[in-house]
Amino acid sequence: MLTGMKLFSGALISRVLALGLLGTLAGAQHEGHNMPMPMTKPPQKMQVEPTPVGVSITGAFVAAQPPVATDTALFLTLKNTSKAPLTLVGGTSPLAAEAMLMKFVKLPNGQTSMKMVDNFVLAAGQSLTLSPGGKHLMLMGLKAPLKIGQMVPVSLQFAGGGVLHINAVVKKF
Numbered sequence: 001m002l003t004g005m006k007l008f009s010g011a012l013i014s015r016v017l018a019l020g021l022l023g024t025l026a027g028a029q030h031e032g033h034n035m036p037m038p039m040t041k042p043p044q045k046m047q048v049e050p051t052p053v054g055v056s057i058t059g060a061f062v063a064a065q066p067p068v069a070t071d072t073a074l075f076l077t078l079k080n081t082s083k084a085p086l087t088l089v090g091g092t093s094p095l096a097a098e099a100m101l102m103k104f105v106k107l108p109n110g111q112t113s114m115k116m117v118d119n120f121v122l123a124a125g126q127s128l129t130l131s132p133g134g135k136h137l138m139l140m141g142l143k144a145p146l147k148i149g150q151m152v153p154v155s156l157q158f159a160g161g162g163v164l165h166i167n168a169v170v171k172k173f
């Protein structure tokens with residue numbers, strides 16, 4: 001009986017140690033988390049959103065900015081691989097207070113300015129590239145300066161309620 005108890009508690013301890021180790025490894029992948037995170041922690045969003053089908057994302061990045069900057073932008077190429085039109089209506093990021101779709105426009109005086117855009121529509125099979133000097137998802141009110149190489153989680157929102165969660169690396173352009 002005593003031996004059984006010892007075995008039991010020994011097994012329990014090694015299980016706790018294993019969980020602790022996994023927690024530390026998981027925590028190490030998230031910059032800024034010093035405390036080990038339990039493996040079973042649910043995603044931050046309580047609501048499960050539908051993921052749009054037929055969307056592929058390539059080359060996503062966030063423009064590196066000087067540490068004093070409070071705004072930056074997300075660039076990427078979206079491809080609508082479905083047979084129906086796809087409409088990007090906006091996005092959110094936990095690292096920014098606000099995000100909005102914008103494009104650069106040439107003013108009559110030759111200067112460039114940014115203009116808010118309601119949405120970007122992709123016909124079936126069409127690709128759309130958001131690039132510096134063109135269309136972009138502006139990330140405004142950064143909660144902390146972004147570091148080169150850091151991953152920025154962004155949730156892209158589509159008409160019809162679809163949400164696509166991506167990670168974009170911070171880099172110079």
Ligand SMILES: [Cu+2]
Pocket residue numbers: 073102103114136138
């Ligand atoms: Cu902008």
